[in-house]
Amino acid sequence: MSASSDDEDALIASLEATSENDPTLSALREKRIQALSSALSHQKSLRTEGFGTYCRITTEKSLLEITTSPTYDKCIVHFYKDDFNRCRIMDGHLGKLAEKHLEARFLRVEVEDAPFLVGRLGVRVLPCVIGFVGGVSAERVVGFEGLGGGDDFRTEVLEEKFVDVGVLERKTEVEGLGMGSGGHGERKQSGRNVGGDEDDDDWD
Template sequence: MAGMNSNAVVEQQLIAATQIIEKQLDAEIERLDNLDSEDLDAIRRERIAAMKKRQQKKQEWIANGHGDYGELYDEKDFFEATKKSENVVCHFYRDQFDRCKIVDKHLKILAKTHVETKFCKINAEKAPFLTERLKIRVLPTLCLVKNGKTKDYIVGFTDLGNTDDFTTDMMEWRIARADVIEYNGDLLCPPTSGGRGGGQRMDIQHKRTIRDGMKRNDSDSDSD
């Protein structure tokens, strides 16, 4: 009997909650229906202004080298890039490493689809001071920078499914976890072959920052 009463209470609560939601929807619909031409014009102007601002920002990004996957030639270029761009993804590589070429393939694609972020790469052998300062021991390593501060690292392919055949979507998802690109998918669920956010939910801890140091175990190392 107690169970039946409990079920009845829950059912009443659900009905009440549904009614509240319906009333809120009805009120919003009524509000939209009652908008006069001045209100609609104001909304339209706001949207146009937002679109113009976004387009202007996009032009600024492109003028700053966004949209292309470019090469940085020394430490000075790296620090300059992190000063000029709010979001930076920098790939530390060596020419002889095949895995670095795999990363290049994916970052070339992402650079074109995420113009809000500067994608670049730097030869670790030409930037010894920087690689030492960032404690980079394994290549490829991606350094993810936001507002001039290192937020995260992607070291080798461990966070990308631990395979050389990971997808561009997987790389995009992993970079997005550092909040250096705009992403609409589920950050807790890595993408599957079928698309974004369809994989098993997982929790990847953020990588070490500059101060923390980094433990590396990838097969490609710049100390080879």
């Protein structure tokens, strides 16, 4: 059993114990437990489909299939180059958001692996992060433009840009409880911030 599963089970057990010790709150606690159990069950189901992880996609065909699939209505795609420092910084922020937002797929693709999409979407400066809803571009972050703080921008600022256009959702109290990283499937990226001195990179 994973650490996140242990945490979720412990949280439910705690709520059940509270209910037993305070009968006047029994009905309210029961509803709370049911809502939490339902939310956690849904989260586990989503993780089996690749949600909750930040995955590298290595072929353009796979990227197109995911971003246009009804199963993955909302996607955030990072077009990157591995040797660009700012791309590595962006990876760290997107990895955090992927763990938190199971309503969207978080993907990364090397620009050389997706020449058609790079040309079609006009990707010129890296990092370039595009949010898709129903296969249509809804938001684009080029370099660190609009994020504030230079290389030290806050993850929440990036998050808000995609929340504002409906690519990501604001988290409710239930959704925020018992959450763990726990993703499996395609290669999960660590998003390490490795030192370097690149600015926004015009890669072509």
